[in-house]
Amino acid sequence: xxxxxxxxxxxxxxxxxxxxxxxxxxxxxxxxxxxxxxxxxxxxxxxxxxxxxxxxxxxxxxxxxxxxxxxxxxxxxxxxxxxxxxxxxxxxxxxxxxxxxxxxxxxxxxxxxxxxxxxxxxxxxxxxxxxxxxxxxxxxxxxxxxxxxxxxxxxxxxxxxxxxxxxxxxxxxxxxxxxxxxxxxxxxxxxxxxxxxxxxxxxxxxxxxxxxxxxxx
Numbered sequence: 108x109x110x111x112x113x114x115x116x117x118x119x120x121x122x123x124x125x126x127x128x129x130x131x132x133x134x135x136x137x138x139x140x141x142x143x144x145x146x147x148x149x150x151x152x153x154x155x156x157x158x159x160x161x162x163x164x165x166x167x168x169x170x171x172x173x174x175x176x177x178x179x180x181x182x183x184x185x186x187x188x189x190x191x192x193x194x195x196x197x198x199x200x201x202x203x204x205x206x207x208x209x210x211x212x213x214x215x216x217x218x219x220x221x222x223x224x225x226x227x228x229x230x231x232x233x234x235x236x237x238x239x240x241x242x243x244x245x246x247x248x249x250x251x252x253x254x255x256x257x258x259x260x261x262x263x264x265x266x267x268x269x270x271x272x273x274x275x276x277x278x279x280x281x282x283x284x285x286x287x288x289x290x291x292x293x294x295x296x297x298x299x300x301x302x303x304x305x306x307x308x309x310x311x312x313x314x315x316x317x318x319x320x321x322x323x324x
Contacts, residue, residue: 114154121145129154167195167318169268172239174246176232176285177203177276178306185216186307187274192220194318199224200239200271202232236271236288244271248289249313250281251302255294258313263320272313277306 119126119140126142132153140147173196178184184206191199201207207228208214208221229235236246247270249258264270273289275281286292295304295312303309 116152116154118148118150119143119145120148165319168266169264169270171196171264171270171272171314171318172198172200172244173272173274173310173314174200174202174232174235174239175205175274176282177279178205178274179277180306181206181210181212182216183277183305183307184210185213185218185221187310188213188217188220188224188226190307190311190314192224194314196224196314196318199226200232200235201226201228202235203230232282232285233288236273236285239271240288242269244269245291246271246273246289247291247293248273248275248281248286249295249309250275250286250292251294252286252292254286254292256292258293258295258316261291261293264317270317272310272317274306274310 113132114129115132117128117130119142121140121143124140124143124145126140128141138147139145173187173191175184175187178187178201184201188199188208205228206213208217208226213221227235229238239246245268249272273281273285275285281289293313295309297304304312
């Protein structure tokens with residue numbers, strides 16, 4: 108079966124601009140550069156799909172759920188869905204103002220993961236956290252503070268453990284009442300002057316470290 112290109116590269120004919128960008132094949136094409144208005148070059152490079160990595164991660168040895176409390180950005184939530192799908196998170200618990208997959212903009216960054224990762228919603232994160240604890244989960248928060256220890260110094264979850272990873276509001280952080288329920292508080296060491304990472308970056312670092320390294324040990 109002949110492979111069909113999915114994208115093609117467009118390039119501005121004005122060398123002083125040289126703007127180059129991908130465009131869906133089949134989309135009604137513009138005749139001028141969206142940046143400077145000059146005609147587009149007639150030469151087009153075709154994309155035949157992205158280069159996918161091999162699915163070579165070991166299966167996680169423990170069960171992980173993730174609790175997102177009052178995440179402001181719907182795009183951050185979508186990105187968490189995508190990363191959660193990649194590393195085998197069992198379920199997302201969306202709380203407070205955190206958007207659910209019913210939000211029309213979430214799919215922009217989830218890119219289909221919102222259809223495959225199980226999720227639930229609770230208006231109160233404390234209630235959701237207590238239900239996780241009743242189900243045998245140990246809550247681990249990604250947050251700073253006096254209780255926090257480095258993510259890279261914590262003992263990795265033991266096989267068959269049940270971990271609920273907790274992430275809080277982008278500005279306020281994890282609700283103090285929720286933090287008191289957490290068995291562990293983990294921070295991610297940094298070199299720069301900023302005090303925190305974007306929540307999606309922090310989540311990616313934490314979940315890969317916990318899931319992948321425990322699975323490979």
